[in-house]
Amino acid sequence: MSDALTLAQQGWPAAFPAVTLAHYLFVSAAMFTVGLIGFLTRRNLIIMFLCTELMFQAAGIALVAFGRYHLDFSGQTFVIFILTVAAAEAAMALALVVLLFRKRETLSADEWTEMKG
């Protein structure tokens, strides 16, 4: 990307012409909604954590799709960063969940209401 040219301008071919941006965005939105609903309805901390991962990846899909749509690497680069951070965060979050479990012998999020004003 030495010059300010997009991939399309450099003559790159479109990969799957039948699958449009709208498809990707639909998948992304669906995943995000599933994640959100799961997060709001479930009480198990691990499940809730998985739901946040789901929402995370939904955003990643949208980013990659837009990057491809605009023929710009920035989207994919960003997603790689997201994946890295998500891995680290997953390690920490699971460790936290283990610690919380040790305190109360349960995984229910309702057990933790210390922040009540």
Next chain:
Amino acid sequence: MLHQALHLLPTLAAAPPAHADSGAAATPGGQLLMLVPALCVLAALFSALSGPLKIRSKIPGYFSVACLAGAFVAVLLTYLGHESGVKIAHGFEWITFKWGDGPGQALTGNFAFYVDSLTLLWMLFVTGLGALIALYSVEYMADDVGLGYARYFFAFNIFVLSMSCLVMADNLLLLFLGWEGVGLCSYLLIGYFYKKPVAVAAAKKAFIVNRIGDLGLVLGLLATFVAFGTLGYDPLFAMIRAGVDAKGAPIADSWVTDVIPLLLMAGAFGKSAQVFFYVWLPDAMEGPTPVSALIHAATMVTAGVFLIARMYPLYAADDDHMALSLVAWCGAITALWSATIGMSIFDIKRVMGYSTISQLGYMFAGLGLLAPTGAAFHTLTHAFFKATLFLAVGAVMHGFGGQLDLRRLSGVARMRGFGIVGLAMLVGSLNLSGVPGTAGFFSKDMILAQGFSTPASMIEAPQAIAWVLLLTAGLTAYYTFRAFFRVFTGPVEYLPGDDEHLLEHGRHPKGTTLAEWHKQHGHGHGHDHAHTELTGVAARRAHGRKDFDPTTEEFDPHPPGWAINASLVICALLAIAAAALYFVKTPHAEEGGWVGGMIERSSAAFHSPHEFNLLGITSHSAMYLVSALVGLTGIAVAAFLHAPKGWQGLFLGSRDTAATSRADALTPRLGRVARWARAKWYVDELYDWFLVKPLRGIAYVSSWIDKLLVDGLVDAAGALPARVGRVLRPSQSGVLHGYAAGMAGGVALVLLLVLIVLN
């Protein structure tokens, strides 16, 4: 800067100096006197450190005595090498505020000493008595060996240090620092028994009353600086001698010689307990007795006399001597006023306290009556005989568990071990009463005689002042010997005081009368011979012992040991010897003997005018007779009213118990006068009503304004966020899903808004 100021004065060179000696320019010298503050600091540091170092012995006391004696020797050597004129011993540059190069644009206060004969006169008795009374304290404070001992001697040494700075300072700024230093030490030592609420209140009272006077002193210093552009004595006296201020304007009839002396007088009256300010000194008797002797009788309270004597050129420069008239009248009135109180109260230590106020009144009257020599001589003799009296009273207090009521002690001088105390008390009393031949007689005479010979054109009604003083002399003789006859002569009777040591061991019969106590314990009146034989051994055994058994042992008087006796003897001998000073011939002065010579060579020199001369009788020779007669009459009245039968009471008395005397029959006939005098004329109550209570009322109102208005605003500022928080608090449910739903809802809301806006 100062020299420039002087060069600006064309009249200065022309004006001849008033006195050849005091007019001479100051030369460097007298560096030996730097040893005095150095030794005091050394002793103070050692005393202070002996506390943390857990030195539980009398070593700090003896060390202080040694250091103070060394200081005295340094002063004595300087005196012996001092001929005349002024020497300035320069220590170091200390305080300099400079805001320009012109005259009067820099305020300097160097640590330097102004050594002339007035300084040396004061320093001789300050350091001499300081060492003696430190020796006395070594034994007197023996019960407090340890931390209290360290605290006591620290404050004691710092006092001598501050007093030396006050007296030797070569500028008013250093004098002021010393002045505040002695005030602080006085506060610390009055409040020495800090567990006694009375002592703490007395310390505060002394400190606060002194601050009011000090306001005058500070303003006086500022006015001096405004008028003369300097606070150093040397340039100051040069200008005053020339009769001009820093601008060259004559001062004789300007505000300078009216306002500054009056302001300085206010400071002097505060420190020396005169007129409105005297109330602190009787209360200061709550301190340990050696402190009362040194600070509140011999030295610190004479600082006011010293200040006026030091600034005498300025006082004398006034053409109508307004300030001096006021000083004289205030002194005379105070002398009479406090003598009447001293006549009627029963606490012998407070009698001495009021007598000190009265005698200080004499000194001020002497200064005001244009007799600085008489005032200085009386200061000197008073220092010795009043210290003797206090030390003797202290020995009685020490021996009888703090008993001071003259109705509960009798015949003390006849008890074993108290002979020296009785003799010392007699010497002091004779001096204070002005019996012919004593030092007190000659010094009092100088002031009285001057009162009758000062022309009324110079001072307001000097004869009236002299009559007041003469009356006071009679009253003084009466109350002095009242205390002496009641406590030291007559049948041996005693009731111990309420010293903490006695109360702790249940040996103090609190609430009992003298008669009950005697019945209970079967000794005292009538049984004294059997008892006095015991005192020597038993008292020494009982004294200071914690395991004292009250059931098997009773209270025994504790006769003074060698340190108290030695310092008493020396003090009494000095009080006697001071009379000889009157007859020392010096080439420097016509009258006043040695002290006259000292004053004549100092800045306080003043050729007192003599007008009175009737058929070759000068006022002095007349006064010898009159004041002797008045003094002896006072003693005779005291003997008649209070003395026991027989030779002890000069064959005039009739008292045979401690508690009552002929005076008791006489007192009711005086009616209210006696009652009011005994209540100290209700001055403390008056101050309480007209000063303390209104001030407390204002403080009360202010505190409520502070609480309601100021604190209210601040509290409101704090309460507002708290209230808001209380309203918003329920939104924090603590439930994770609630937060999540909130976030999701928020995001949805924002998206909705964006959509609406975009469409």
